Amino acid sequence: MDYWCYGLSADDILERIPNTETYTLSSLYPDTLYYFWLSARSQRGEGATTPPIPVRTKQYVPGAPPRNVTVEATSPTTINVSWLPPPVERSNGAIVYYKVFFVEVGRSDSEATVTTLNSTSIVLDELKRWTEYKIWVLAGTSVGDGPRSYPYTV
Incomplete structure (x- = not known):
């Protein structure tokens, strides 16, 4: 064979x-x-x-996080977050969702708010005024979550 x-x-x-x-x-x-x-x-x-x-072969979880994550505070209570999908050669299948995590700086990652979506950007609004947040993103296939991106503070 x-x-x-x-x-x-x-x-x-x-x-x-x-x-x-x-x-x-x-x-x-x-x-x-x-x-x-x-x-x-x-x-x-x-x-x-x-x-x-x-x-x-079967799909698997992504082998890399989303790329080129950008975070920008656009007001005292709003943050824009955008990113690109993981590299195609590391996707290990069709990317069917993204998860955006955000938590106030100083709090545990386990307290993060998680938003699941299928687009590559989100506006986080109604945040606490003048508060720093830690934000990270991950991609997922039908098999599950891939690795999370580097955490960004804004």
Whole structure:
């Protein structure tokens, strides 16, 4: 059995599997399309191959936080927060939500208010006047939450 990852040159076979009836592949990337094909081998050589069989690995949680997070206080009680999705190669699937956490500086992270949304920006309003907040963001797939961004204070 041979296999190949979508996006590579057709000449870049990733692995040639020894003669066996079953085999478990490991170290594959999440949410990645692979092509597999089989052929019989005998003392006379290798037979014809099957047509390529496409298989996509399952999604996983994002492997990186959202990028380019910006936080800006626009009034004594309002903060604009925006960001870009994690890099595509680290998304590990379709990003289906973001979570924005914010908490007053000096309070425990466990006391943070969490807002879940599917856009890449939010206006935090009705905040305490002249109060510093710590803010961070994470992205999630249908499997779960990825790592959180660096916490920003504003």
